[in-house]
Amino acid sequence: MTSAPVAANGSTAAEHTHTALRICPFCEATCGLVLTIDAGTVIAARGDRDDVFSAGFVCPKGASFGELDGDPDRLTAPLVRRDGELVEATWDEAFQSVADGLGAVVRDHGGPSVAVYAGNPNAHTIAGALYVPLVIKGLGTRMTFSASTLDQMPKHVSLGMTFGNPLAFTVPDVDRTDHLVVIGANPLVSNGSLATVADFPGKLKALRKRGGRLVVIDPARTRTADLADHHIAPRPGTDAALLLAVVHTLFDEDLVTLGALADHVVGVDEVRAVADDFAPEAVAGYCGVPPDEIRTVARELAAAPSSVVYGRMGTSTVEFGTVGSWLVDVVNVLTGNLDSPGGAMFPQSPVSAAPRPPKPGRGFRTGRWHSRVSGHPEVLSELPASALAEELETPGEGQARAVITIAGNPVLSAPDGDRLGHALEGVDFMLSIDPYLNETTRHADVILPPPPPSQSAHFDVALSSTPVRNNARYSPPAVDLPPGRPDEPEILSRIALILYGLGPFADPALVDEQVIAATLAKETADPDSPVAGRDPAELVELLAPGRGYERRLDMMLRMGPYGDWFGARPDGLTLQRLKDTPHGIDFGALRPRLTEILRTPSGKVELAPPSIVEDVARLRSALTRGADGFVLIGRRHLRSNNSWMHNLPALSGGTNRCTLQIHPADAAELGVTDRARIKGPGGELEAPVELTDALRRGVVSLPHGWGHDAAGVRQTVAAGHPGVNVNQLNDGTSLDPLSGTAVLNGIPVQISPA
Numbered sequence: 001m002t003s004a005p006v007a008a009n010g011s012t013a014a015e016h017t018h019t020a021l022r023i024c025p026f027c028e029a030t031c032g033l034v035l036t037i038d039a040g041t042v043i044a045a046r047g048d049r050d051d052v053f054s055a056g057f058v059c060p061k062g063a064s065f066g067e068l069d070g071d072p073d074r075l076t077a078p079l080v081r082r083d084g085e086l087v088e089a090t091w092d093e094a095f096q097s098v099a100d101g102l103g104a105v106v107r108d109h110g111g112p113s114v115a116v117y118a119g120n121p122n123a124h125t126i127a128g129a130l131y132v133p134l135v136i137k138g139l140g141t142r143m144t145f146s147a148s149t150l151d152q153m154p155k156h157v158s159l160g161m162t163f164g165n166p167l168a169f170t171v172p173d174v175d176r177t178d179h180l181v182v183i184g185a186n187p188l189v190s191n192g193s194l195a196t197v198a199d200f201p202g203k204l205k206a207l208r209k210r211g212g213r214l215v216v217i218d219p220a221r222t223r224t225a226d227l228a229d230h231h232i233a234p235r236p237g238t239d240a241a242l243l244l245a246v247v248h249t250l251f252d253e254d255l256v257t258l259g260a261l262a263d264h265v266v267g268v269d270e271v272r273a274v275a276d277d278f279a280p281e282a283v284a285g286y287c288g289v290p291p292d293e294i295r296t297v298a299r300e301l302a303a304a305p306s307s308v309v310y311g312r313m314g315t316s317t318v319e320f321g322t323v324g325s326w327l328v329d330v331v332n333v334l335t336g337n338l339d340s341p342g343g344a345m346f347p348q349s350p351v352s353a354a355p356r357p358p359k360p361g362r363g364f365r366t367g368r369w370h371s372r373v374s375g376h377p378e379v380l381s382e383l384p385a386s387a388l389a390e391e392l393e394t395p396g397e398g399q400a401r402a403v404i405t406i407a408g409n410p411v412l413s414a415p416d417g418d419r420l421g422h423a424l425e426g427v428d429f430m431l432s433i434d435p436y437l438n439e440t441t442r443h444a445d446v447i448l449p450p451p452p453p454s455q456s457a458h459f460d461v462a463l464s465s466t467p468v469r470n471n472a473r474y475s476p477p478a479v480d481l482p483p484g485r486p487d488e489p490e491i492l493s494r495i496a497l498i499l500y501g502l503g504p505f506a507d508p509a510l511v512d513e514q515v516i517a518a519t520l521a522k523e524t525a526d527p528d529s530p531v532a533g534r535d536p537a538e539l540v541e542l543l544a545p546g547r548g549y550e551r552r553l554d555m556m557l558r559m560g561p562y563g564d565w566f567g568a569r570p571d572g573l574t575l576q577r578l579k580d581t582p583h584g585i586d587f588g589a590l591r592p593r594l595t596e597i598l599r600t601p602s603g604k605v606e607l608a609p610p611s612i613v614e615d616v617a618r619l620r621s622a623l624t625r626g627a628d629g630f631v632l633i634g635r636r637h638l639r640s641n642n643s644w645m646h647n648l649p650a651l652s653g654g655t656n657r658c659t660l661q662i663h664p665a666d667a668a669e670l671g672v673t674d675r676a677r678i679k680g681p682g683g684e685l686e687a688p689v690e691l692t693d694a695l696r697r698g699v700v701s702l703p704h705g706w707g708h709d710a711a712g713v714r715q716t717v718a719a720g721h722p723g724v725n726v727n728q729l730n731d732g733t734s735l736d737p738l739s740g741t742a743v744l745n746g747i748p749v750q751i752s753p754a
């Protein structure tokens with residue numbers, strides 16, 4: 001503080017301010033921030049140079065923490081629908097309304113008649129990780145939906161089928177690799193995803209500086225592509241074919257070297273056979289990439305001392321999402337770079353189970369049940385987000401009667417939000433846990449707003465399984481909760497209490513203590529657990545007193561791979577130890593741990609899972625498809641985050657706009673100048689045009705998360721520059737069949753002058 005304003009009483013603002021550390025929850029990079037706080041308000045945020053993981057990195061969103069935290073449009077009290085209007089209510093009134101409304105549906109139709117949609121921020125909160133599952137379990141519903149089927153579900157399926165563990169993320173070791181191929185990701189803007197990397201841009205620059213090579217495969221010349229040694233621009237949706245041609249080349253040119261993996265992999269011959277008819281020449285026309293370019297990708301990956309392919313949204317939310325996501329790991333295996341420094345590695349989360357002796361597992365299955373209307377298979381206990389509307393609106397036995405949305409805005413983020421919005425109007429009861437009155441929550445009967453991030457504790461339960469360096473960090477709330485205001489764990493606990501039949505006003509600590517008792521009973525009974533044979537009651541006594549979520553975190557950390565195992569390893573991790581090291585603890589670079597990970601029936605990497613191999617037939621028939629017409633892809637912006645950050649003055653305006661990007665030559669041929677009409681399988685839109693030669697010809701791009709012009713929404717700044725909802729072009733019928741994930745990239749569209 002160099003120029004603190006002088007207050008009326010003569011003291012400077014600096015005297016009132018203090019700083020607090022807070023891990024940023026706004027993207028997967030998990031940067032440590034230093035917040036400057038004045039009378040309970042966050043007035044500044046900067047990167048924490050001492051943070052063991054992020055070392056001072058911050059992006060525009062993190063720097064806008066204060067604006068986001070203090071947004072005047074954030075709800076500070078619950079809203080309850082009375083006579084058709086959403087009006088403010090006390091917390092007690094709101095919880096009573098939930099008990100009445102949800103209670104009636106559960107009583108009349110059962111918990112399984114309630115659908116739950118969990119959105120992206122759940123991956124960034126303690127509440128999302130530890131309490132949302134309790135609500136779902138309390139309902140006993142099989143109608144669970146989430147942003148995963150608009151995002152990474154193909155990766156879960158391919159990991160599950162290949163390694164037996166759908167959560168065993170393979171993360172590129174960017175700090176040590178010699179050669180990185182980024183396919184369908186734009187980490188310079190997204191700051192990384194399913195790879196928790198603070199300062200991804202800096203790490204890519206460092207890679208090049210140490211003589212490494214960066215190749216980007218993306219139909220758009222993104223900021224990441226601009227930084228690369230080489231950029232390949234394929235036709236959208238064709239990555240799986242391109243990667244199969246890379247695999248083909250590895251076999252064809254005798255470049256396959258399993259190295260240390262040799263004894264741990266089965267199915268290599270099947271993969272060779274699958275790739276047989278995907279010679280570079282066979283896919284070149286379909287992918288729009290010359291055969292030699294594809295061969296070079298394979299040769300370079302094989303030749304580098306270490307190399308890794310990293311794929312994200314562009315390989316995932318596409319027609320062949322699971323096949324493409326699988327092939328990313330297949331290539332890493334075939335070049336000997338899985339589970340090896342500089343390759344694709346498995347992080348070790350501090351809240352994962354302590355390693356058990358290697359043993360074959362039961363493998364990973366999908367389709368244990370199917371959606372009622374379209375018969376979509378369950379995947380990781382979820383149904384496709386694209387199928388939510390039909391489950392709500394189709395009458396009959398098993399129809400969803402109520403909906404709970406938690407940190408999600410599916411009306412903008414999922415295909416055909418207009419239809420979903422209409423369906424939400426028709427349910428008997430809708431509850432939203434969300435800080436904003438937005439396009440989705442405006443349909444709710446009750447909105448329960450969690451406090452802003454400054455008033456919430458933070459631990460990255462979910463993202464601890466994807467960092468490029470193993471670490472543990474904890475932020476207690478930086479600002480006290482106002483009296484009477486529940487935090488999000490408490491909100492969700494009270495809903496669980498309603499579902500347990502105890503009513504909303506029972507002690508929320510009951511929920512946590514029940515989880516703790518059940519978990520410790522199970523652990524102490526497991527002969528391979530570090531607490532095997534101990535008395536659960538004794539372990540409960542050892543947990544630090546505090547809020548329920550803190551006790552649960554303490555339990556998880558203490559039983560985890562770095563834990564103190566409840567005193568058995570006195571130097572091990574506890575929550576108290578994390579609190580005592582506020583800039584975090586670094587557990588070092590990722591280390592090989594494949595045998596700890598594998599839970600396939602064979603106990604090996606099953607490189608050719610039958611259902612994925614089977615889906616390649618669909619890809620084979622796509623190869624002969626014509627390549628005419630325009631295809632639509634999405635894009636992200638540095639100063640934005642999906643649908644919910646368009647309400648901050650600091651992040652809006654400028655180049656952060658909802659425009660249709662198109663190549664100038666395409667625009668000229670079409671006679672498109674300043675505005676275009678875009679027609680997709682599900683609808684039509686008009687958007688301002690932005691000419692750019694960064695896009696491959698025949699490809700247009702429109703970002704998602706816009707369309708803030710609905711009535712009854714309380715996001716004043718966003719409403720001033722609403723943009724259009726790209727997902728209205730999509731009817732949601734096009735899915736990756738193995739994962740139920742919506743096709744959001746590579747949608748056929750027609751473009752004309754507006």
Ligand SMILES: Nc1nc2c(c(=O)[nH]1)N[C@H]1C(S)=C(S)[C@@H](COP(=O)(O)OP(=O)(O)OC[C@H]3O[C@@H](n4cnc5c(=O)[nH]c(N)nc54)[C@H](O)[C@@H]3O)O[C@H]1N2
Nearest residue numbers: 119120121150151407408409410413433634642643644704
């Ligand atoms: N066309 C197209 N569509 C896409 C994508 C794309 O690339 N193209 N991307 C997809 C992807 S990757 C994703 S992850 C999804 C995202 O889909 P969603 O998760 O459904 O949407 P978000 O826009 O992230 O909305 C997050 C919601 O959480 C609320 N929120 C923010 N913080 C908190 C909190 O701490 N607690 C609670 N309870 N609520 C909070 C916000 O107000 C907002 O309502 O969108 C998908 N949709």
Ligand SMILES: Nc1nc2c(c(=O)[nH]1)N[C@H]1C(S)=C(S)[C@@H](COP(=O)(O)OP(=O)(O)OC[C@H]3O[C@@H](n4cnc5c(=O)[nH]c(N)nc54)[C@H](O)[C@@H]3O)O[C@H]1N2
Nearest residue numbers: 184185186190193236237312313314636637638641642745
């Ligand atoms: N600033 C910012 N950061 C974010 C978000 C945000 O909205 N804004 N969202 C967060 C979320 S929820 C997520 S999931 C991550 C996503 O993180 P990323 O996946 O890194 O981000 P995207 O911008 O979706 O990158 C996808 C890239 O794939 C390209 N692409 C599209 N179709 C294809 C294709 O068929 N093949 C190939 N090879 N490429 C294709 C697109 O041009 C785009 O550059 O970002 C997170 N971080």
Ligand code: SF4
Nearest residue numbers: 024027030031059062
């Ligand atoms: S990169 Fe992500 S985690 Fe880091 S400051 Fe920006 S939004 Fe926050």
Ligand SMILES: [Mo]
Nearest residue numbers: 120147150151
């Ligand atoms: Mo996402």
